[in-house]
Amino acid sequence: MNDYRQIPSVDLIINSPEASPIIANFGRSQVIDAIRAVQESLRQIDKLDRQSCTAEAILIRANLHLQKNFKATLIPLINASGVILHTNLGRAPLSDDSIEAMATIASNYNSLEFDLSTGKRGSRTVHAEKILMQLTGAEAALVVNNNASAILVILSTLAYRRRVIISRSQLIEIGGGFRIPDVMKQSGAKLIEIGTTNRTHLNDYSTALQEPAALVMRAHHSNFKIIGFFAEPNLAEICEAAHTAGVPVLDDLGSGTFLDTAQYGLQHEPTISESLSAGADLVCFSGDKLLGGPQAGIIIGRKQLIDKIKKHPLVRAIRADKLCLAGLTATLNHYLRDEAEQEIPIWKMISRSAEDIQLSAHAWQRTIQHGDVINCRSTIGGGSMPEETLPSYALSFTVRNPDQFVKQLRQFPIPIIARIENEKVLLDPRTVFSVQEEVLCNQIKTLFPE
Numbered sequence: 001m002n003d004y005r006q007i008p009s010v011d012l013i014i015n016s017p018e019a020s021p022i023i024a025n026f027g028r029s030q031v032i033d034a035i036r037a038v039q040e041s042l043r044q045i046d047k048l049d050r051q052s053c054t055a056e057a058i059l060i061r062a063n064l065h066l067q068k069n070f071k072a073t074l075i076p077l078i079n080a081s082g083v084i085l086h087t088n089l090g091r092a093p094l095s096d097d098s099i100e101a102m103a104t105i106a107s108n109y110n111s112l113e114f115d116l117s118t119g120k121r122g123s124r125t126v127h128a129e130k131i132l133m134q135l136t137g138a139e140a141a142l143v144v145n146n147n148a149s150a151i152l153v154i155l156s157t158l159a160y161r162r163r164v165i166i167s168r169s170q171l172i173e174i175g176g177g178f179r180i181p182d183v184m185k186q187s188g189a190k191l192i193e194i195g196t197t198n199r200t201h202l203n204d205y206s207t208a209l210q211e212p213a214a215l216v217m218r219a220h221h222s223n224f225k226i227i228g229f230f231a232e233p234n235l236a237e238i239c240e241a242a243h244t245a246g247v248p249v250l251d252d253l254g255s256g257t258f259l260d261t262a263q264y265g266l267q268h269e270p271t272i273s274e275s276l277s278a279g280a281d282l283v284c285f286s287g288d289k290l291l292g293g294p295q296a297g298i299i300i301g302r303k304q305l306i307d308k309i310k311k312h313p314l315v316r317a318i319r320a321d322k323l324c325l326a327g328l329t330a331t332l333n334h335y336l337r338d339e340a341e342q343e344i345p346i347w348k349m350i351s352r353s354a355e356d357i358q359l360s361a362h363a364w365q366r367t368i369q370h371g372d373v374i375n376c377r378s379t380i381g382g383g384s385m386p387e388e389t390l391p392s393y394a395l396s397f398t399v400r401n402p403d404q405f406v407k408q409l410r411q412f413p414i415p416i417i418a419r420i421e422n423e424k425v426l427l428d429p430r431t432v433f434s435v436q437e438e439v440l441c442n443q444i445k446t447l448f449p450e
């Protein structure tokens, strides 16, 4: 039998000198709880030894327990995967201006819903919307929480219990279980599928439009590509058919870009202004994909429709918060000033030359003294531009167990995310910020002891 009386009391432990730094770190009540948990686990042991029953030993265990408990799970990391818009790694990192704008608004009272000229209640919707209208030439704009909620509120407002026509080739799943047909059903819209998986023709639209409909929807194929025997009418043709029947068109652009991706050797991604000039009545897209801003869902288009949407009760539930509006406005300003390529991180990465990346890869190799510099391709990612890649260079490691090696990279204090290709571990400098390069090299050096 054990003599559990040898376990010191909470009072005695908490008042011992070793306890004070731990209390300073985690607070008294947290330390008491942790001590109690350790005491309880000691009582479960059949053969108690004296050393583990000292106040000091109990505090060491309590401290470890608390450190684990307080460890943040949302932490920064180094993305050396070469995937620019990595959905699991937080999509677009923000520009300095956007971060500053968000920090300023976060730490101050502000004019979120206050009209300084009248001293009365103002509208939060004005902040990012004016600049969106200026940039796109659209009659009206609305910013909500993300693009999924933008689609939900558009359909809920305009198509509840009414027909929405969409091509079968566009009934996509984006990832994380987000499926266009499910969102459509959730809104109460009646989904009218037309055409086939690989081919939809203009007369499929005209036939469906013979009965009354609320909306024709076009969705970007997002992260997949149909090749081979494939056809879809273009947006202008769809708009013409819909407008002839008096039905408005919603274009879900997904990523939404202001810049022409073709100038970087990528396939041409439909731009926001192209959707508008093709005749789309509403266009929606994400704030944190190719736009390169904070998470947001942006709706632009005809004022009459957007005014209606603004009155829907869902808008309150999915509204953008003050930090998003501040950050988004700053990001949009970069486009207005024609400095996106210089200021917005994802466009800096997309436009960075392979030669420049090669220089970084060689510099890493010289510092780490291991690995080979090889050709590779960086990916755009983020549910945009499937298969589209940019020529790049990587520092490549040939190791016995690549899975084990990338796991070690993930376990650093600042985790490094690499990718495995042809049994090699690749680190692509395109997605690594220059301020992270020193840490990256220092951490990796520890894997190769002299």
Ligand SMILES: *Cc1c(COP(=O)(O)O)cnc(C)c1O
Binding pocket: 146, 147, 148, 149, 174, 219, 220, 221, 222, 223, 252, 253, 254, 255, 285, 286, 287, 296, 297, 382, 383, 384
């Ligand atoms: C990414 C995407 C969405 C969802 O956007 P979120 O901002 O992630 O909610 C919707 N439609 C398409 C076509 C997309 O690519």
